[in-house]
Amino acid sequence: MKTFFKTMFITATIGLAVSLNACDTDDDDDITTPVFPSQSVGINFMHLSGADTIELNTSNRPYTNALGQQYNVTKLRYLISNVTLHQVNGVNIELDEYFFVDISKPETFSFTGSRMIPQGTYSGISYTFGFDENDNTDGIYTDLNVANWNWPSPIGGGYHFMQLEGRYIDSNSADQFFATHMGTARKIDSTGTTFEANHFTVMIPNSGFVVGNNNIELEFTMNINEWYTNPVNWDFNVYGAGIMPNYNAQKLLNTNGKDIFTVRIK
Amino acid sequence: MRKDNSLIIVFIVFSSMLTLVACVDDDPIKPVHCENCPSENYPTPYSLKLPPLFASQTAPLNIPADNPLTVEGIALGKKLFFEKRLSINNTISCASCHQPENSFNDRGKSFSLGAIGQPGHINAMPLVNLIYADRFNWDGSAKSLEEQALIPVAHPLEMMEKWVDVAIKIQADPMYVLDFGKAFPNESIDSTTITKALAQFERTLVSGNSPADNYFGAEVGIVPQGRVLTAEEIRGFEVFDDPDRGDCGHCHGGQYNPNWTDYTFRNNGLDLNPDSGLAKVTKKPFDVGKFKVPSLRNLKYTAPYMHDGRFNTLEEVVQFYMDGVEPNSTNISVDMFHRTGANGHTIALTLQEKSDLVAFLKALTDEEFVTNPNFRP
Known part of the structure; x- marks a missing residue:
């Protein structure tokens, strides 16, 4: 996020360049290429379980994890930060400070082209799932406080990174809850209690693109089943609800989560 | 003149x-x-x-x-x-x-x-x-x-x-x-x-002048307007905030949410067959049994508790969340998992923890608010 302000500066510079350039448009003979030509970018987040688009609060259990456990989804909220578009020329463009997505609220995951990015070739897109240590500071984000997004101080404080909740059919064929909540990992061992930052930053595979003369749209897709496999299959009977204070569960989410997002550039 | x-x-x-x-x-x-x-x-x-x-x-x-x-x-x-x-x-x-x-x-x-x-x-x-x-x-x-x-x-x-x-x-x-x-x-x-x-x-x-406001405000540099939390009340907040003990925060927030509610509607498992609640408005079956998560402010003055006023004391409320929740209630909130035995979770507060928690809940009360002359005829 530290690059956020730098990005703002770049964006402002682009905007200024474009608006200055607009003053010349009546001079048709003088075809001037803008110094920093840019295009608007739309951003959408989609959410799948396997091939199925997630529908909240279904009465049945329509989704299946890698262990064959059937489940539904009643809530999915998550936070990603440092979403960065990497240009091959070395310039990085950071999108918003953070995205706090609640899939029950389309205004939190669907943004038309209000952001501008420079034309050029991009090698890829990276993001941080959750907040890194610098950004994961208790209480400093008002909108997240209002959303009860804080991570309790007994298990490390800061903020939640994800709340993925629903019901599954357990090993006794009974309906049971799961609440995949992710945040700082608390470790208790013989040396005492420590808190481990539990975010991860990844470059999304195959996320390179070129911005030419057309506006673009970035469509991020989270496949929630990827939280529950690759490399380790997640068993709701073991890690159903109440995993926030569970160090192993928190670390396993970090291990499994690296491939949750794909991106399509349109 | x-x-x-x-x-x-x-x-x-x-x-x-x-x-x-x-x-x-x-x-x-x-x-x-x-x-x-x-x-x-x-x-x-x-x-x-x-x-x-x-x-x-x-x-x-x-x-x-x-x-x-x-x-x-x-x-x-x-x-x-x-x-x-x-x-x-x-x-x-x-x-x-x-x-x-x-x-x-x-x-x-x-x-x-x-x-x-x-x-x-x-x-x-x-x-x-x-x-x-x-x-x-x-x-x-x-x-x-x-x-x-x-x-x-x-x-x-x-x-x-x-x-x-x-x-x-x-x-x-x-x-x-x-x-x-x-x-x-x-x-x-x-x-x-x-x-x-x-x-x-x-x-x-x-309302924003309770001992809890003064205590948490002081942590971010705000001068207290009255007394802050006692040792007992602080222990109570620790129970409230701890996901292994009270885990109250998923619905009622914590020190960074001074309204002490997340403004959602949930079924907290009062009854196996709950009242219609939010579904009366939305007509959606998955909203049956959901009621507004109330703010915890000024609880000293707001008994009895719950949408039907079934509990007369905060001790009864805490006891309900420990062992009285109906796990098979329609659309019960996932955050009630401790009370439904999911993955073997239970809430087993000691007598001391219960009394500390109740003391903290009462410390969310703003005595200035209930005596404010601006709110009287």
């Missing part, structure tokens, strides 16, 4: 009243408005003072564009809040069930009594920090305070009055005509302006 001034004032008031009375249309169907009321310089914009802790840590204020806070609107709203003529037989006002000395709820009653002494069907909610809320009533049946205020006046279990008859009674009172002329120049005296005024007053009911 003084006598002369008094005479002038009396003359002005009296002549104004004559003029204003002339504004009143006695046709009850067509609400009146005051053509000649003083509109110049009225109403006066009002700047609401918020507790310092709230400025940085709560949601944006929810004030409709067509009903900004004004000095005259708030004063009128307060007057109307205590106005018994809003009920069919002029016996009860809003304040009858929302008593300022009890954080604006009907302390001690599961169900408040209506205009003819009949019991209601749901527990009267305290009116606290509603300027931050966007859905009202236990079942979310109102989207604004203005909309909410329409309901109890006409409700057959509450004030039982027709709005048109309320308007007639208020229009007939010259002082009200003057008040409305100042608060809503060139508007009618009718259900719209009456509820607008009530909503303005209700938006000023801000």
